Amino acid sequence: MAGVKQPDPARRSERSRQAILQAARELVSEVGYAKVSVEAIAARAGVGKQTIYRWWRSKGAVVFDSFLALSExxxxxxxxxxxxxxxxxxxxxxxxxxxxxxxxxxxxxxxxxxxxxxxxxxxxxxxxxxxxxxxxxxxxxxxxxxxxxxxxxxxxxxxxxxxxxxxxxxxxxxxxxxxxxxxxxxxxxxxxxxxxx
The missing domain is CATH 1.10.357.10 (Tetracycline Repressor, domain 2)
Incomplete structure (x- = not known):
């Protein structure tokens, strides 16, 4: 078992976070803010809704961070x-x-x-x-x-x-x-x- 490489949860988390931010940006551009939901962002990013709520308290907070990421x-x-x-x-x-x-x-x-x-x-x-x-x-x-x-x-x-x-x-x-x-x-x-x- 010592030779089996364990997945790095930090890297997986960062990959999920980036996928969520990209999904939020894409959906806002495609359908407009009013029609975007946390469920749609999660589905586009390939994560569970609970993953989004673990990091952000609302749809607006996700959209804000997706915008902030463009300017970082x-x-x-x-x-x-x-x-x-x-x-x-x-x-x-x-x-x-x-x-x-x-x-x-x-x-x-x-x-x-x-x-x-x-x-x-x-x-x-x-x-x-x-x-x-x-x-x-x-x-x-x-x-x-x-x-x-x-x-x-x-x-x-x-x-x-x-x-x-x-x-x-x-x-x-x-x-x-x-x-x-x-x-x-x-x-x-x-x-x-x-x-x-």
Whole structure:
């Protein structure tokens, strides 16, 4: 018996976890959040429903983690810093616009927003695990621009982020216009008019 290799439960668990996250993303994209159930996620992932409930308390929590997994990085969140705040912000905003326009990201993001509105605990997790770290990285880049004299030294960086991102979010949320690189550039140009020294 000493030569018989036992299965590694940690590896099996991680494989199941990844299958569940992928199944949740696929189902949200295919049928929409409202029609997704924990049972459907379990069936697609090839696991029992109890396996999902062992790790997540609700469908919304699974969808959140499936979205978070798309954004995970071993190095954390950093923004480009070429020394030119306008060029760097345009790069970031164009990437954000492209992400929001990509159906693979768009469906889970919409689903996540629906859950956050109805679930304060999930909203707190979202702020802690995703929005907070991303906002801190953005503010670090803006702070660097302030130190270089490219932004007003007294500019409120939280408000600066709202100035940049709120119009994009509203356009996406209400589907009120196209999300294009030109739109991203226009947001940066307008925000920098308000933020420059």
């Amino acid at each position: 990085s071993d190095q954390g969140v950093t923004l480009p810093d070429t020394g030119d705040i306008e060029a760097d912000l345009k790069t970031v905003m164009r990437a954000t616009v492209a992400e929001f326009a990509d159906p693979a990201f768009e469906a889970p993001i919409r689903a996540l927003n629906l859950e956050i509105v109805a679930d304060p605990e999930l909203a707190a997790q979202y702020r802690e695990k995703l929005a907070g770290p991303v906002d801190e990285a953005k503010k670090a880049r803006l702070r660097s621009a302030q130190q270089a004299g490219q932004l007003a030294p007294d500019a409120d960086l939280d408000l600066a982020l709202e100035l940049l991102y709120a119009p994009l979010y509203q356009r996406w949320l209400l589907r009120s216009g196209p999300l294009t690189p030109q739109y991203a550039d226009a947001l940066v140009d307008l925000a920098l008019k308000a933020l420059r020294p």
